[in-house]
Amino acid sequence: MVGHPLGENSLETELEPDLRGNTLRVYWYMLQQGQSVGVREVQRAIGMSSPSVSSHHLNKLVGMDLIEKQPDNSYELKRVVKVGILRNFVAYRGVLLPRYSFVALFFTVYTIAYIALTMVAPIGLFDRYVAIAVGIVGALFAWFETYRLWKIKLT
16 A cells, blocks of 8 residues: 555545545445455445445545555556544554544553452552542543444444
8 A cells, every 4th residue: 555655634535525425435345445446345334225326426535546446347446645634543453443442442441450459469548439439430431432433333
């Protein structure tokens, strides 16, 4: 995948009005696949009415210089841009995860580790409640935001 080292933000601003709706859903699908995809594969995966609709959105992405058509008529990702809802996701091993999932994991591990440590070492009652409350509130907030982003990702 190739990217522009300079001017990436202006490219994203320029592409944002066109990269939405079903075109964004096709792009999202290609980001998750990490390999070349065919027209019918995209049609079935996204639930489009016909291969021509799928082909239209793939060609639109080719025109935006985000993907390229291969000699075998498959399409391959060329560039990754973060526009719209994609700004709130991070790619990790072929899966797009909401950014808050990392914060949620941190606070969850923090709270569990703190509770385990309080079983071993004596800590003041007030300190214990404050630390546990911070961990639980942080974890709940982050898990809520993670769930909210996951639910609205591109249904």
